[in-house]
Amino acid sequence: MLLGTIAGQTLGSTPTSKVPPPLGAAFDRAAAVVTAAGLPGELVITDAARSARAAAFGLADRARQMPNHVGQRWLWASVTKQVTATLVMQEVAKGRMALDAPIGRYLPDFGGNRAITVRELLQHRSGLPNPSDTPAIDGVPGFYRQTGRGIGDDASAAGFCSGRAKAARGGQWEYNNCDYLVLGAALRAVTGRSYAQLVEKRIARPFGIRTLRLARDGQPRGGAAATGYDANVPVPALNVATGGAAAALTGSAGDLAKFDRGLMTGRLLDPTARATAWAGDPQLGFMALGVWSFSARLKGCAEPVQLVERRGDFGGAQVRNVIAPTLGRAVIFFTNDATAEFGEVWQGKGLTHDLLSAAFCPPSA
Numbered sequence: 090m091l092l093g094t095i096a097g098q099t100l101g102s103t104p105t106s107k108v109p110p111p112l113g114a115a116f117d118r119a120a121a122v123v124t125a126a127g128l129p130g131e132l133v134i135t136d137a138a139r140s141a142r143a144a145a146f147g148l149a150d151r152a153r154q155m156p157n158h159v160g161q162r163w164l165w166a167s168v169t170k171q172v173t174a175t176l177v178m179q180e181v182a183k184g185r186m187a188l189d190a191p192i193g194r195y196l197p198d199f200g201g202n203r204a205i206t207v208r209e210l211l212q213h214r215s216g217l218p219n220p221s222d223t224p225a226i227d228g229v230p231g232f233y234r235q236t237g238r239g240i241g242d243d244a245s246a247a248g249f250c251s252g253r254a255k256a257a258r259g260g261q262w263e264y265n266n267c268d269y270l271v272l273g274a275a276l277r278a279v280t281g282r283s284y285a286q287l288v289e290k291r292i293a294r295p296f297g298i299r300t301l302r303l304a305r306d307g308q309p310r311g312g313a314a315a316t317g318y319d320a321n322v323p324v325p326a327l328n329v330a331t332g333g334a335a336a337a338l339t340g341s342a343g344d345l346a347k348f349d350r351g352l353m354t355g356r357l358l359d360p361t362a363r364a365t366a367w368a369g370d371p372q373l374g375f376m377a378l379g380v381w382s383f384s385a386r387l388k389g390c391a392e393p394v395q396l397v398e399r400r401g402d403f404g405g406a407q408v409r410n411v412i413a414p415t416l417g418r419a420v421i422f423f424t425n426d427a428t429a430e431f432g433e434v435w436q437g438k439g440l441t442h443d444l445l446s447a448a449f450c451p452p453s454a
Contacts, residue, residue: 107392109136109416110451116142118447119420126440129157129315130424134448135346137353137417143343149315149425160341161314162300163423164329166401168345168410169338170269174211174366174379175357176276176287181207182362185279188378195275200251205258207275210268211378212370216256217267218249220331233327236307242273242284242333262373266335273334284334292357296347301340304329310404311339315425317405324405324427336403342421349412349419367397367414385434387442389450396434396445402427409441413449420448 109115116134123132129147145157165172180186186195186207193203205215220232227234232249239248250267273284280287285303293301304311311329318324330337351357358366369375369382377397384393397412405427412419422444432439 107390107416109413109418109449112136112140112142112418114452115418115448116144118452119444120144122440122443122447123422126429128424128426128429128440130422130426131157131159131161131163131342132444133342133346133421135349135419135421137350139350141343141346151316151318151321157315157425160343162312162339163315163342163408164304164311164313164336164401164404164406165301165338165340165345166332166336166403166406166408168399168401168408169332169334169336170401171379171399171410172288172292172338172348173269173272173276173284173334175352176284176291177207177211177272178358178362178366178378179291180276180279181365182359186275188365192271192275195278196246196271199246199271201271202254202258207272208378209258210272212373212376213262213265213268214259214373215265215268215271216254216258216260216263217265217271218252218255219263219265220249220267221265222255223249228325229327233331235331236328240306240328240331240333242270243277245270245331245333246274262376266332269335270333276334288338292348292351295356296351298340298344298347300344301338301348304332304337304339306330311337313339313404313406315406317425317427319405319427327404329404332403336401342423345410345421346419349410349421353412353414353417353419383435385442385445386437387434387450388437388446389453390446394445394449398434400431407431409444411441411445413445416449418449420444 131145133143135141143159145159149155149157188208189206191204221230223231366378367382369377375383381398399410401408408423431441434442
C-alpha cells in the first residue's frame with residue numbers, strides 16, 4: 090500500500106492536554122460512525138490504563154454468511170512495521186544499533202547498497218527494489234505469490250532486496266516492504282534471534298498477548314478469520330508469509346490494543362527512544378520511524394491533538410491504529426473491505442477523522 094503524505098498539518102501547534110471524554114460514551118459514538126459507514130470489521134478503543142471497549146460489524150465470509158466477531162484473528166498488515174520499528178528502537182536504546190549507521194555494519198554480506206542507514210530504512214528512503222513492482226500474477230505482484238525457502242526476512246534481504254537499486258538512497262520516501270524485510274534480517278544478525286522469537290520474547294509474553302504470530306508459509310489468508318473483499322468479490326490470494334517483518338504479523342485487535350498500551354505507558358520504549366520514534370518530519374509528510382506523527386484538528390476538540398498513526402493494507406484487510414499520546418487513548422479499526430475509503434485526517438472529514446473525533450473529543454454542540 091502506498092501511504093499518502095500527511096500534508097497541511099501544523100506540527101508546531103500545541104497539542105491538547107485535556108482528558109478525553111469517558112470511554113463508554115466515546116466508544117458508542119465511534120461505533121455509530123462505523124455503523125453509518127456500513128463497513129464490516131472490528132473496532133477497539135483502549136486507554137493506557139487498560140480499559141477497553143470492542144465491537145464487531147458485518148460479515149467475515151459473505152458466501153457463508155459468517156459474521157465478524159470480537160477477538161478473531163486479523164492480518165496486522167503494515168502494523169507489523171510498527172512492531173519492527175519498536176524492536177529496532179529497543180536495540181538503539183541498548184546501544185547495539187544506531188539509527189545513522191550503515192546497514193552494512195549489521196549485514197556485511199548485504200548485496201544492496203550497504204551505506205543505506207537504519208533510519209533511511211525505517212523512513213522508506215532506501216531506494217531499494219520494490220516488491221510491488223514485480224510482474225503481477227492473478228492481480229498480485231509476483232513477489233507475494235512466492236512460497237518455500239526464498240521467502241522471509243533473511244532470504245529476501247539476500248535475494249530480491251539486494252537487487253538493482255530503484256533510486257539513490259536518502260531521497261524522498263517511497264513505500265517499500267524491502268526496507269523492513271532488511272531490518273528484520275538485521276535484527277536477527279544483531280540479536281541472534283529470529284523475528285518471531287523477538288516478537289514473542291519482548292512483546293507477546295510480557296504483555297499477555299496470546300494471538301500474535303507470523304503467518305505460516307502458504308497458510309490461507311495468513312490464518313485470518315475474515316475474507317477480504319473488493320466490492321463483492323474476494324481479493325486475489327497472496328502468501329501473507331512473504332511480508333515477513335514488513336507485513337506478516339497476525340493477531341486479534343484486542344492484542345493490538347495491548348501493544349498500544351505498552352507504547353503509551355513507556356513499557357516498550359523508554360521516553361527518549363519513544364520520542365525519537367515518534368518525531369514526525371514535516372519534510373517527509375510527517376513520517377517518523379515506522380509511524381506517522383502529526384497534530385490535527387478534530388471535531389469537538391478545542392485544540393489540535395497529537396496523533397501517532399500506523400495504517401496497513403494487505404491481503405484484503407485494512408487497518409488503522411492511531412494513538413493520541415497526550416490523551417492516553419488509542420483507536421484500532423480493522424476491516425475486510427479492501428475498497429473502504431478512510432480519507433485523510435488533515436482534510437477535516439472522512440472515516441478516520443470522524444472516528445478519531447468521536448474517540449478523542451467531547452461531542453460538539
